[in-house]
Amino acid sequence: MSGQLLVFVICGAFAVLGALGLLFFHKAVHAALSLALVMINLAAIYAALDAALLAMAQVIVYTGAILMLFLFVIMLVGIDRRESHRELIPGQGVVAILAGIGTLGLLVFAILGSFPAQAVGLEAANGGNVESLAALIFGSYVFAFEFISALMIIAPIGAMVLAQQARLTAKKTQRERAAARIEAYAQKGVHPGTLPNSGVTALQDSIAVPGLLPAGRISTSSVSQAMVDRDAVVNVHAVSLLTAQRFAELSGEVPPAIIKPEPVDLVDTKDERELLK
Amino acid sequence: MILLEPELTGQTLYISGGVFDFAWLMLAAPAVGAAVLLLTGSFFDKRGHWISILAVLASFATALAIFVQFLIGGGGSYSVDYLNWITTPAWSVNIGLYIDQLSILFALLITGVGSVIHIYSVGYMAHDVRRRRFFAFLNLFVFAMLLLVLANDYLVLFVGWEGVGLSSYLLIGFWQHKPAAAAAAKKAFVMNRIGDLGLTMTVFTLLAFLGSSSFADVDAKIGTLSPQWITAVGLFLLLAACGKSAQFPLQAWLLDAMEGPTPVSALIHAATMVTAGVYLVVRSHTIFAVSEIATTAVVIVATVTIFIGAWIGCAKDDIKKVLAGSTMSQIGYMLLAAGIGPAGYAFAIFHLITHGFFKANMFLGAGSVMHATGDDVDMRHFGGLARFLPVTFATFAMGYLAIIGIPPLAGYFSKDHIIEAAFEHNLVVGSAALLGAGITAFYMTRLMMMTFFGARRWEPGVHPHESPKSMTIQLIILALFSVAIGVVMNGWIQGWLAPALGTEVHEIQWLPTPIGLITLLVVIVGVAAGVYLFRVRPVPVAQPQTKNPLVIAGRNDLFGDLANETLVVKPTMFAAQVANANDTVFIDGAIDGVAVGALKLSEIGRKLQSGRVRSYALATFVGAVFIGVITIIGQLG
């Protein structure tokens, strides 16, 4: 087995794994990372196929630039979104998979036998991959290259226009927002004031610590959903236990193991269970 | 429409000029009267009836002048087309008048009796708030009836025919606040429609086969029609006559029509409109002359109706319904005479004229009685009224003697001639007519005895009083005619009508013939029976219970309504329900099914058009695969 084939088998397997990850990860970030896996492995395969420039471009442009752009956008819009895999359109998944199998069949049917028995290889054509490609790009493909560079100018301008769109509605005044808040309170009972602060304990005071209500229950609205999505919420009851233990140690009165609090279930809503998961 | 010059079309002996140029006035006067009264609203509420009377008197004067012109000038007829109404490539219809001895006699009767009844109504309707409307309808009726008898074309006649139907409907239901009156009006209208169908079929047939429906053309070309179609036309005309003249089997509406005001009953449902059927048959004598079947049918219908009318007359306690039954029966006599053939035409018209007078007389007399007893119509609540209503009694008695045929009063001559002609025609028909005369005498005697003689069976609080002069004078006028018209017309009528009907003039018997004597005998027996049963024996106030099926049948109008209900209404309702069910289940089912199918189809289509990007993407993808498969299969093939 040649090194080339070895690279192909290993990197091909990882690429397929990454593609499957793209299909099955719930979170966009994971999908983006698995796409990065695919791309890097493809870059390795490019390299094995005597395409040094493309391999580098794949790593630098695709994985480095484009996927970073994806991650930026995910950070902007999608970090706290989980996508359920429960299909809402009846038959969509089944038909899509069947159509995919059909496509695969067609492609395999088309590919098999359409390649020359022995690959020509690029030793002759390459003679220094970058120089040869440059000769082509700035030679016979120069017009295509110029058009694409024009596209590269235009596309960011378009992106800026899209991102900088004018306001669709007038900015709400403070009075209007206050009225809307009271209206929401009247209609749905939404609390009109500011949301509760995150919790401040002796040991921790990050925004990942939920605030406690007077009865000792967790205030679900005191932590950001982003924290929940990241599983970063601190278990305050563990913290308070720890604090009590520390107090006991400092005062030297009662060994901490003895004052283990009653196993009172202070969590009584589903949301709170979710928080403390 | 094109206004035509008065033109003489080529039939024999047309005359023109003189008073004939004013013939249109006969129609115009009542038409204008009706229009003015109906369109001016309450402006003429107080004095409007005088406009109406003036109109009908003007009409009467014109008719009289034309009549005198005929008397002086002799035979011939006058025909004028005023307007071109309908023109098609195949045929055209002109609106015009046709005046001959027959139609002018009718015009005289209509306007004469009409005038009398108009004047009578002034007193009779004095307390009705809608009197102006009543007189407008009366004028409308006179106009339509004159159009009917003066038309020169079956289609124009049909307009008048429908016009009298309309006025009859409006006047029967004049007291529309009474449900019975409204129902009676509707019934009369609907049953008349059946008859009208006959007339429309006549017009259609004539237009289709002869290319014209004018009397002149029909008379000239009737020979070219095939015998089957002549018979059909004859039967159509008979159907029309049955509807309008309340002959069997379309007789049921006339009794209910008595819900209308009494002058209406007198004018429309005794003297004029109900005799339109007889006019139609006589006017169409050229058609009936060539169809044996049609004339036989006329005779049968007439004979049956004579008995039905008389039977009902014997059983009813409502004075107006007795008279209505009598009217049916007498029109049966007229139709019988008309059906007998040329020998009977003149007698039919003769009896029609005399009947018009004496029946109008008796109806107005009945109105006077009702006026005296507080609008009671039940004869069992009358009795002994002769002393309190002397004028009414005397005039009514004249009408009574006239109708039962006591010489030398009007009915004697006219009815006797019909019975004789019937015997000449057929022994059975003659006997039936003779028997009918006896029954007539019986039920009219019954009416007289129950109303004017015997014990006073009045309701408490009733104080009979004679009617005002405006009513009694009319009674006297009509009574005089009832007495004298027979003698006056007996020797004259045949000769008068001969040019119009093309009949021969037979010698007229003035003295009773053997048949006349037998008739008189039968009549006397009928009178005696009536006197015995209703004068000698006391009349119970309440209608006696009876198990006699003949009496029960008579009281129930011979179950005419039941027959209509069972034979016509229920099957019609059933057919309507079937049609409705068919409509609901099959038609609606098919239509709705198409709609629902389209809906379901579009539901499916709508699901395809979900608006979801991924569904569209999937469709694109599947489509691409599909195309790929097809391409490859094509490559392989």
Added chain:
Amino acid sequence: MNPEMVALLAAVLFVLGAVGVLIRRNALVIFMCVELMLNSANLLLVSFAYAHGSLDGQVAAFFVMVVAAAEVVVGLSIIVSVYRSRRTTSVDAPDLLKL
């Protein structure tokens, strides 16, 4: 190494990308799947270049890469602006293709 195997890998990646486009709902992930499909096409081009001993395939793959970069820029800005107005990145939510 037989380029046919590389082409088959490209086919598998392409189909996975296509199915991902159809079954995922997050617009960003769908977009990534589109990128995966583009990459599989690139892989195919490179394998063709290798098989035929010609660099034209690599040039085409290079152009695809550049165009993909431009496309990503525009596509992501569209996603951001849709997210701004509708507060979601699910492609099922804006069913405005139906009136």
